[in-house]
Amino acid sequence: MPVFLDATAPEFEAAFNTLLNAKREDSPDVDSVVADIIADVRARGDQAVIDLTAKFDRITLTPQTLRITADEIAAAVAQVSPEDRDALELAAARIRAYHTRQLPDDAEWTDETGATLGWRWSAVSAAGLYVPGGLASYPSSVLMNAIPAKVAGVQRLAMVVPTPDGILNPLVLLAAHISGVDEVYRIGGAQAVAALAYGTDTIAPVDKITGPGNAFVAAAKRRVFGKVGIDMIAGPSEILIVADGDNDPDWIALDLLSQAEHDESAQSILITTDEAFGKAVADAVDKRLESLQRAHIAGPSWRDYGAIITVPDLDLAAKLTDRIAPEHLELCVADPHSLSAKITHAGAIFLGQWTPEAIGDYVGGPNHVLPTARSARFSSGLSVLDFMKRTTLAHMTPAALRAIGPAAERLARSESLEAHGLSVTARLRKLND
Numbered sequence: 256m257p258v259f260l261d262a263t264a265p266e267f268e269a270a271f272n273t274l275l276n277a278k279r280e281d282s283p284d285v286d287s288v289v290a291d292i293i294a295d296v297r298a299r300g301d302q303a304v305i306d307l308t309a310k311f312d313r314i315t316l317t318p319q320t321l322r323i324t325a326d327e328i329a330a331a332v333a334q335v336s337p338e339d340r341d342a343l344e345l346a347a348a349r350i351r352a353y354h355t356r357q358l359p360d361d362a363e364w365t366d367e368t369g370a371t372l373g374w375r376w377s378a379v380s381a382a383g384l385y386v387p388g389g390l391a392s393y394p395s396s397v398l399m400n401a402i403p404a405k406v407a408g409v410q411r412l413a414m415v416v417p418t419p420d421g422i423l424n425p426l427v428l429l430a431a432h433i434s435g436v437d438e439v440y441r442i443g444g445a446q447a448v449a450a451l452a453y454g455t456d457t458i459a460p461v462d463k464i465t466g467p468g469n470a471f472v473a474a475a476k477r478r479v480f481g482k483v484g485i486d487m488i489a490g491p492s493e494i495l496i497v498a499d500g501d502n503d504p505d506w507i508a509l510d511l512l513s514q515a516e517h518d519e520s521a522q523s524i525l526i527t528t529d530e531a532f533g534k535a536v537a538d539a540v541d542k543r544l545e546s547l548q549r550a551h552i553a554g555p556s557w558r559d560y561g562a563i564i565t566v567p568d569l570d571l572a573a574k575l576t577d578r579i580a581p582e583h584l585e586l587c588v589a590d591p592h593s594l595s596a597k598i599t600h601a602g603a604i605f606l607g608q609w610t611p612e613a614i615g616d617y618v619g620g621p622n623h624v625l626p627t628a629r630s631a632r633f634s635s636g637l638s639v640l641d642f643m644k645r646t647t648l649a650h651m652t653p654a655a656l657r658a659i660g661p662a663a664e665r666l667a668r669s670e671s672l673e674a675h676g677l678s679v680t681a682r683l684r685k686l687n688d
């Protein structure tokens with residue numbers, strides 16, 4: 256049973272803070288192991304990657320077999336049923352259409368001094384996509400990472416995926432193929448991240464690395480940051496549902512479990528205006544847990560990190576939601592749009608009872624790589640912009656330099672940076688000759 260909380264009770268604030276600050280991830284001391292692996296890959300390149308892959312994934316590779324060939328990809332893709340392929344292609348088309356709308360505009364204007372100013376956007380040249388191995392690999396996450404990169408205009412997209420004991424989900428390769436991934440390597444862990452960041456004889460380095468992974472992958476991404484860009488470090492999944500009593504308790508129960516099943520430390524919270532409905536949802540979760548295949552994972556996270564909070568009105572629900580800043584927020588209320596307008600901090604909002612969060616995980620269009628652990632207060636889901644950077648542009652005419660140059664001279668002097676000031680002065684003198 257998860258914790259039941261009444262938001263009007265005197266003890267609520269303390270209990271709510273405990274919920275917000277629940278430590279939901281073990282952080283084993285992996286950093287020194289990862290530092291050694293990265294140093295090894297930098298020193299020995301391909302051979303280090305091959306040795307570490309033999310150790311952790313139990314497969315023997317050579318520099319020639321690190322990369323999965325086009326023929327191997329075609330053979331794997333041929334195993335996929337037409338129905339699975341159609342579903343993946345529908346998802347890809349919708350994700351591509353959504354992300355194409357995120358492409359930003361360049362800008363240029365001339366101000367009152369005659370200076371022309373602006374900026375222009377360009378894609379990173381090469382991106383690396385980490386895809387977790389074994390059961391943890393999601394074809395949908397391949398689409399969610401690779402498609403924004405391709406829409407941004409990334410020229411080269413290299414994917415790494417470990418194949419423990421040689422096993423790989425063919426749908427992962429199909430997703431890579433559909434989304435335009437250029438190279439796929441059968442490696443994982445910190446050694447794969449290091450190879451992408453620093454390069455080896457076989458793997459050319461990339462400029463940005465994205466994608467989820469275990470603690471070793473996360474530690475490696477943190478360590479290579481600066482040499483390359485990285486996306487966010489995704490924590491365990493979260494869902495917050497705000498629901499009135501006019502919902503089917505079983506639907507809400509399943510939505511709560513949909514994120515609980517991702518991880519033993521996932522968090523599923525229901526805020527409701529109807530106490531009896533909250534109890535009905537808890538019962539429905541228990542019933543579903545008895546029958547669900549993956550109940551062994553969904554059960555502990557629901558029990559340990561789940562909560563059902565009753566509120567007197569939706570205004571308080573909105574305030575609590577902003578404090579939780581959830582990764583996913585479902586609004587199953589009569590007027591979800593008005594409630595949504597009152598909420599600022601959430602990674603993704605799903606409006607109305609016909610929009611289960613799982614639609615967003617696969618086929619809605621928006622990205623499912625989202626900020627967790629309350630980081631929706633200051634960050635956003637993965638987007639096309641994560642694969643782009645902005646270059647600013649400035650063009651001075653003589654008149655513009657005459658108008659604003661003297662201020663630059665003064666500021667340079669105040670910072671004791673003589674050459675800065677003189678580079679302006681020399682030009683102004685020429686203008687005054």
Ligand SMILES: NC(=O)c1ccc[n+]([C@@H]2O[C@H](COP(=O)([O-])OP(=O)(O)OC[C@H]3O[C@@H](n4cnc5c(N)ncnc54)[C@H](O)[C@@H]3O)[C@@H](O)[C@H]2O)c1
Nearest residue numbers: 311386387388391396417443444445467468469471472489
């Ligand atoms: N969308 C998402 O947010 C999402 C999707 C899928 C998976 N995940 C997460 O990704 C993770 C998948 O984990 P995984 O381990 O199955 O796959 P993984 O690909 O993340 O890690 C496998 C690699 O970890 C390395 N490794 C394992 N034990 C090691 C050790 N003792 N020392 C050094 N390196 C070691 C090995 O190199 C191995 O190849 C889970 O934490 C899961 O929650 C998140």
Ligand SMILES: N[C@H](CO)Cc1c[nH]c[nH+]1
Nearest residue numbers: 393395396492493616623
């Ligand atoms: N809900 C996950 C992110 O929290 C993403 C995912 C992939 N597959 C299914 N769900």
Ligand SMILES: [Zn+2]
Nearest residue numbers: 513514517616
């Ligand atoms: Zn999910």
